[in-house]
Amino acid sequence: MPEMPKSNIIWSNGENLPWDDAKIHVLSHVVHYGSSVFEGIRCYDTKRGPAVFRLEDHIKRLYDSAKIYRMEIPYPQQEFMDAVLATIRANDLKSCYIRPIVFRGYGSLGVDPMSCPVDSVIAVWEWGEYLGADALEKGVSVGISSWNRMAPNTIPALAKAGGNYLNSQLVRIEANQNGFDEGIVLGVDGLVSEGSGENIFVIKNEQIYTPASHYGILPGITRHSAITLARDLGMRVEQRGIPREFLYIADEVFFTGTAAEISPITKIDHLQIGDGKRGPITEKIQKLFFDVVTGEVEDPHGWLTPVY
Ligand code: PMP
Numbered sequence: 001m002p003e004m005p006k007s008n009i010i011w012s013n014g015e016n017l018p019w020d021d022a023k024i025h026v027l028s029h030v031v032h033y034g035s036s037v038f039e040g041i042r043c044y045d046t047k048r049g050p051a052v053f054r055l056e057d058h059i060k061r062l063y064d065s066a067k068i069y070r071m072e073i074p075y076p077q078q079e080f081m082d083a084v085l086a087t088i089r090a091n092d093l094k095s096c097y098i099r100p101i102v103f104r105g106y107g108s109l110g111v112d113p114m115s116c117p118v119d120s121v122i123a124v125w126e127w128g129e130y131l132g133a134d135a136l137e138k139g140v141s142v143g144i145s146s147w148n149r150m151a152p153n154t155i156p157a158l159a160k161a162g163g164n165y166l167n168s169q170l171v172r173i174e175a176n177q178n179g180f181d182e183g184i185v186l187g188v189d190g191l192v193s194e195g196s197g198e199n200i201f202v203i204k205n206e207q208i209y210t211p212a213s214h215y216g217i218l219p220g221i222t223r224h225s226a227i228t229l230a231r232d233l234g235m236r237v238e239q240r241g242i243p244r245e246f247l248y249i250a251d252e253v254f255f256t257g258t259a260a261e262i263s264p265i266t267k268i269d270h271l272q273i274g275d276g277k278r279g280p281i282t283e284k285i286q287k288l289f290f291d292v293v294t295g296e297v298e299d300p301h302g303w304l305t306p307v308y
Contacts, residue, residue, distance in 0.1 A: 041084070205251070252281055
């Protein structure tokens, strides 16, 4: 396993700490009960310098996730956004992955977390393609998981919380052990939900579909970007229920996610999707996405926040 590339500074409760000193106690609530909410954000090296993609939307989602779990983040959202930008500057990075995390810290180990402190951390580091170097062009091979996504009213899927990723881990471990790059997980109703860390889009007869937000998905910010860019290109995206077998007979399928960006899926359960290559509609949306995030074209939706 490649080691995580270290950067210099981690922001922790308002302080800049050296990377190796950003530690917590083993009896912190989060270690035992998964009580954290977090974000994954990317900073791109654009033509006009480093810029964070959809910073405000990610921080809003972080505060929404915290609200669901009744965690009070002791900073206004603007201050948290400023801290993200300052942390990138402190590490002198041009492009990076950004991981803000807010968690229940060291206090008590009862299940009720309300007496534990709420700690906030921001780490940034260099991170390339999530699903492999060729994924963006050649596409990935995925399998439908034997695991289901969390049922409604169990673990809230709309919160990006640490504990949710126990489900994602089972999906990803199984997929990798079966030789797939990633897994697709179905909801308890048997309909398509998402990948272990990505949303999914399906194209058939030039119509684009994606599971609606009540199918146990995380409402991805890249998903929203892809829907918006498809509309900019004059295409419609229908959000609805998608049966598993609809994936098999699709013309194109792709994943969206901050880490995965826009990655074509060329095989599902060993069946070739379309002609087995990145499809033309996927390519169009993917190209526009990368043109926007790298500043090649105007930023029509104001999605980029300059770091300097
Ligand atoms: N679903 C899950 C379960 C995820 O972890 C992610 C990554 N945050 C996504 C979807 C995609 O969301 P986003 O585009 O906001 O990164």
